[in-house]
Amino acid sequence: EPEVTQTPSHQVTQMGQEVILRCVPISNHLYFYWYRQILGQKVEFLVSFYNNEISEKSEIFDDQFSVERPDGSNFTLKIRSTKLEDSAMYFCASSEVWTGKGQPQHFGDGTRLSIL
């Protein structure tokens, strides 16, 4: 079964440093997403991406965050100047199409980001 893959599985970074989290969505999927889950809390939406632009973003996704699809397969999340509160599990997801009828999103196994 095709799956979303994410690298690295764990990233440890000093506060103030930049990090890039990488994702390879399922190959025929057109919509890409980033979510995060702080330990012990619910999964929260960050951003969605379609046709090489952001289609929706949450209040969490402020100026320190950016997303990019640098080539035909990768989808990246960059955090410019990390803060302690950015420590979380970051999940990439993708969906085939958005018909308005609720295509499910399929999640990668996540990158655990630890900010020291």
Next chain:
Amino acid sequence: RKEVEQDPGPFNVPEGATVAFNCTYSNSASQSFFWYRQDCRKEPKLLMSVYSSGNEDGRFTAQLNRASQYISLLIRDSKLSDSATYLCVVRIRGFQKLVFGTGTRLLVSP
């Protein structure tokens, strides 16, 4: 009021038991509904979509009550491998983002 509300549990049940989880959502514009399961420190995995007429997938049955803004998941003949956190998830009309509940933890014991 939380957008998606679930009893956090844990629900402790013996193998073979039937267990039901409930979920309520606050936004009447919610259009798509899902149950995901999440194992400890793992990614959410789609268990099933929830349709207006209710739907079944093996031992799992999902129901939707739009009038009461209520979703349920029934698990029959529980297995040890069903131990996980079950996430109620909705998508609001006009939005792509999924809105997650905090999840209900299920522990199935021998």
